[in-house]
Amino acid sequence: MRLPVILVAPARAENIGAAARAMKTMGFTELRIVASEAHREPAARRVAHGAGDIIDNIQEFDTLEQALADVDFTVATTARSRAKFHYYATPQELLPVMKEKAQWMSTLALVFGREDSGLTNEELALADVLTGVPMVADYPSLNLGQAVMVYCYQLTELVREAPMETQQMVDTHQLQALRQRMSNLLTLLDVADDLKMADWVQQRIGLLEQRDTAMLHRLLHDIEKKLAG
Known part of the structure; x- marks a missing residue:
């Protein structure tokens, strides 16, 4: 099973580096970037510190739809106020959902939006499930690197577990x-x-x-x- 992390239009190289470092720490290896070249700036590699291989292997896409072309199940992060009728899960609630999907799908993706405005409604519509981190403080959002760390930590069980050999992959579409x-x-x-x-x-x-x-x-x-x- 593959579990790429997708960052949509990240503006700051430091945030990309922090995301890569968080991924490396928790065992995630695949990073995709949509509509941004900020990862090419030296600051991304400097902040990544030990996760240079993730920076080196970043896949670039023009749109989120293109980045999701080979993905079987998509989870997008957003604020609850934008969830509308969409199923909304906390990071803890997300784990059992994704563990079940991992038994019969080959590629699951975790999508993070722009630092200032998140994902558009059109981008959110591409997701199967929406998720967000419940917060007590009035401040509206986590730093991008912090958000990636929260989810990578919560979902690290997915990448640490050996693939189930008893269940054959079926049509993942x-x-x-x-x-x-x-x-x-x-x-x-x-x-x-x-x-x-x-x-x-x-x-x-x-x-x-x-x-x-x-x-x-x-x-x-x-x-x-x-x-x-």
Whole structure:
């Protein structure tokens, strides 16, 4: 299983270096950068201190959608106020969800937004699950490097555990295919303009376990066959 960390448009090289150092400390190795060249500045490597290999192997992308092209399950960080109808998990609640997904998916991604404005609504819509760190203080957010450390620490069990040999990887695009089938069905039933319901359906799909996903595919197949006949 791969678990890349994705930083969207980070502005400060120091923050990228701090993120790389946090990743290295907790056993994460793959860093992707979207719409930024700040990692090329010397400060990134200086702050990374011992995580130069992560800086050297950064993958660059123009858009978040491109960075997620090979990802089977996406977790995006945001503030609760922006979660809308999306399922929202704390870092502690996120671990069991991702452990289950890791048993049948090959690539899970953790996405962090801009230092000043986070992720756009369009970028958040690309995620399967949203997450945020509950805070007592009035200050609205963590430093980017601190946020990466919190999640890498919380999820380090994922990268430390040996892959399960007893469970064979299945089609890792089941969730994406299910989203498309559900969208098509809502359109066919002429209820796609009920945005609240459509959002709820699409966003709850990310919580489905492997068996539930397979069973819902079977149900949709039967519904589609009945409607076509």
